[in-house]
Amino acid sequence: MAALLITLTAPAAAQDKKPPYWASIASGEAMMRTGPGRNYPGIWLYKRRDLPIRIVKVYKNWRMFEDPDGARGWMLVSLLSDRRTAIVKPGDPRPIHADPSEASRVRYRAKQGVVGRIENCRNDWCHIAIGQREGYIRTSDIWGVSEGEVLD
Secondary structure (H helix, E strand, O other), X not given: OHHHXXXXXXXXXXXXXXXXXXXXXXXXXXXXXXXOOOOOOEEEEEOOOOOEEEEEEEEOOEEEEEOOOOOEEEEEHHHEEOOOEEEEOOOXXXXXXXXXXXXXXXXXXXXXXXXXXXXXXXXXXXXXXXXXXXXXEEHHHEEOOOOOOOEO
């Protein structure tokens, strides 16, 4: 019974960081609200699991967040994940390299709006996994990582 309780409370405890910090949407459907409670009106229904978000405020088990378009609202912490993801910024398709270097081979290109899971970041490059493909992308080409952030 105690192990089950620990398992159930782990996702919420994982979201007890001091803002601002990065997270992602864990649920296939997650409602943005105008305030921190179910009694506040829903203003947007997200249907994109793994969408990166930036947590800007914490109130009990609710988080005020900013999405990639700059919209802000509140979401229940149980709908969020600590999994680090990023979305490719608008513009031309961005190169995904074999190694964290402009001189390395380009494995493929990712179009704007593509979401991938971030494995690690260092020296303005992130290792990103998009479906079954992986490689390195410049942090300036994605939203979901802070400038100069090191992630292991």
